[in-house]
Each structure stands twice: as C-alpha cells, then as structure tokens.
Amino acid sequence: MLPRLQFRCRALLSFLLVCLCIYLFDPYDNPAILFLRWHGGKVRYHTKSVFLPSGYPQHTRDVLCNITSDDIGLIIKTGYATKSRLESKLRVIDGRWKNENVAIASDYGSYGEMRMNDQAVQVHDVLAGLIEEVEDQSPVRVRLYKKFKKAIKYQSSMPQEDILKSGWELDIMKHIPALELGLEQLPDKKWYLMIDDDTYIHIPSIISILSTLSPSKLHYLGKALGSYTLRFAHGGSGVVFSHAALAHIFQPKHVPLLDQLKLKSLTSEVELGDKLIGELAMGTGIYLNEEYSTHFNGESPWRSKVTKESVCSEVVGFHGLEVEQMGKVKEGLSAVQSVVRWCDLGGLFGGGEFEIENNKTRDGALTAVRQGWDFVGQVGEQPIILEGGDAKDCEKTCAEREECLSWKSEAQKCWAVPWATGGEKTGDKIVSGLRYERLNHLIQSCVP
Helix, strand or coil: CHHHHHHHHHHHHHHHHHHHHHHHHCCCCCHHHHHHHHHHHHHHHHHHHHHCCCCCCCCCCCCCCCCCHHHEEEEEECCHHHHHHHHHHHHHCCCCCCHHHEEEEECCCEEEEEEECCEEEEEEECCHHHHHHCCCCCCHHHHHHHHHHHHHHCCCCCCHHHHHHHHHHHHHHHHHHHHHHHHHHCCCCCEEEEEECCCEECHHHHHHHHCCCCCCCCCEECCEECCCCCCEECHHHCEEEEHHHHHHHCCHHHHHHHHHHHHHCCCCCCCCHHHHHHHHHHHCCCCCCHHHHHHCCCCCCCCCCECCCCCCCECCEECCCCHHHHHHHHHHHCCCCCCCEHHHHHHHHCCCCCCHHHCCCCCCCCCCEEECEECCCCCCCCCCCEECCCHHHHHHHHHCCCCCCEEEEECCEEEEECCECCCEECCCCEEEEECHHHHHHHHHCCCC
C-alpha cells in the first residue's frame, strides 16, 4: 500500500509542477492557461458564494484607497454619426466630471463646437493618425474612413443610414487609440474609464467599487463577455483600467502587439472593438477581473435585469440611452448622493420599489400585478413557460418556480423569468407582475 501511495503522491506532484511550468512559461493566451484560469475562477466564485449571501458582490468591500472623481480619467468614445448623443451627454453630464479630467475620442475632430460645464471641449480624431501609419491603404475600413471624411468635408448627401453604418464600422477602430489618447491626455490619473456616448455613469457607485482596489496594481474591469479563450469587458457598459495596467500596456516593448491589433481593427473580420481591448490586455499579461463584472450594466435603467446574483451590488451606470433618456437618467439620480444598487432601480426609474413595505403606487395600491406594464423586458431566447392561460395562470406559474422573480402575460403566452426589471409602460395587451416576496427576501439578505 505504501509504495502505491508514494507513486500517487509523486504523480500528483508531477502534475502540479507541469501545471506550474505551463502557467509560468507559456504565453498569456495559451489555451491551457486560459482553461485553468476559467475553471479556477469558477471554483473561487462558488467557494465564496457558500459564505456570502445571495446577491453580495464577490469581492472585498473594504476601502483600500480613498479616491474622488478627480482621480478617474473619463474617456468618451463617440463619432460623427452620433454627434447628437454626445451633445446630449455633455449637456447633462454630472458636474463632478471636470473638463480637465475628460478626453473625447472620435472619428472627426473639432474644438468649441460643443460645450461641457459651460466650457468649450475638444473632440479628438483618433483615426487620422492610425490611417497615416498604415502602409496598405486597401483594407475595407481604411477606404470607408476616407469616403466618410470626404462626405463630411464636402457635406455630401451621404444617406443617413450609410453614415450610421459607417460610424459602427469605424467605431471598431477607435478602441485602442481611445485608450492611448486617455493615457496621453490624462497621464496622472489613478484610473481610466472608457465609455460610449450613450452611457451614463453614477459617480458614487464607480468610486465605491474602485476604492476597494489599488491603482498601482494591474486591474482590468468591466462586464464579462466571451468564451474561456478570451474574456473581455463589454465596451458599452464601461471599461476600466488602473493606471498601472494602462501604463503597462503601452510600454515600448508592446509596440509590436499594438501595431498588430491596430492593423487587425482595419479588417472587416473583426466585429467587436472591445474584444480587441481584451486581446490587447491578455497579450500583455492582464486578465479581466470578473469578480467586479456584476457592477457593470449594458442596458438602460428601464431594461436593466435584476437577478439574485446582482440584487445587492452597486450598479455603475446605464447604457443604450437615447438623447431624451439621458436627461431622464440624470433627473432620476439628481438627488442620489450615495451608491445605487440594482434593487434600487425600480424605485428610481420604474413602477415602484421592489421591497414590499415601500411598494405602493401613487394611488396607494399594491403593484403586484399591473396591466400595461412590463417587468420582464426583453426575453431573448427565454422559452414560453405557458400557452393558453390568462394573467392569473401566469402569476401562479411564477409563484411555483423558486427562481422566478417576474412574469408577463401577452396574447395568452406566459413568461416567468429569474430576473426583474424596474418596469416599462406598454400597451394594455401586456399584464405583468413582480414576485415581491422573493425579491424582498433577497433584498433583506443584503449586507448594509
């Protein structure tokens, strides 16, 4: 028995040594390393879940470094096709974002055309230099950029849909140059936050989560997307780098990788600029910290999906906002000086707060069921749970499912889902409701 045990111990030790060698000496994007990181992260997540209440952030909440909005460099990514969105954003932007802490990256340049905090702002064309660096002028997006610039210069009658399509294609090329612009224009910031022009950031929330980390460490944060071979942050939700991370990425020794990925952004095969950011970070040895993923939100406040995993967590901001919605979001948050949690969204923007004791409509009635409202939102590929029943049947179906947080009935079709939104007004054909007892139980488990 003893020799057999010794053999097993030696075999296990050899396996661990092989894993360690792979981890230490193989490239950062080696599939074996990524596989180990992926499953190691899952084990760590589920281990923490055992000791923390549902909905609790999967990271420390202890303040490690006191920061203010002045410590964060805000990089706004925009384009000629969405000038109206940028104008709306700058008009209602939180006044704590000072002009000297903001860099605007675009596919066109201007100064004084727009104002922020009653001061003229500069919009930087981050693509001009990129195009000049490219020897081969044949890639699709290079030719598209030239056509786009010509149309702007001569005010041609380029159809609006072509402008919008061009803007989307050109946006993919902006991601890396936009980060470069941020580091160049705002070199002394502790943190860098890159967002789109249709994203609104709640400053107390972003400060709260960044204060738990050290800017002198290599940090890359955002809403996690992708497979285990490449995890990257969703650009619309906001991409965060610590100063140490961004300075590390743009070191001279990484110029070949930067040039390679910039050239890659010019080809039509690349569909997501934020994916290129993930590839760039990983190529320099920086991986997305997914413990902070739950704080980042890719939806408007009316479509944001609150789950049992996120209910107690701070939400950093909102994405996909139309011009008029940007002002509504600022109005909803104007009196909120503290962090906003996912469970707060119903009371701030929707059809009522999620907690039972606060859940009264303006006429004083309980909001368990509402006709003409939708608390489910977009169902995507979520299957229809019940067909042929009415709203009462749908409500009962939700109550019978432990994971169900909201439901809606439309045209005798029922969806009962494991999330809830703050609620949007719809036509009278939809009847929807929230499972308050379950939501309240989750909220009561939140740590203050």
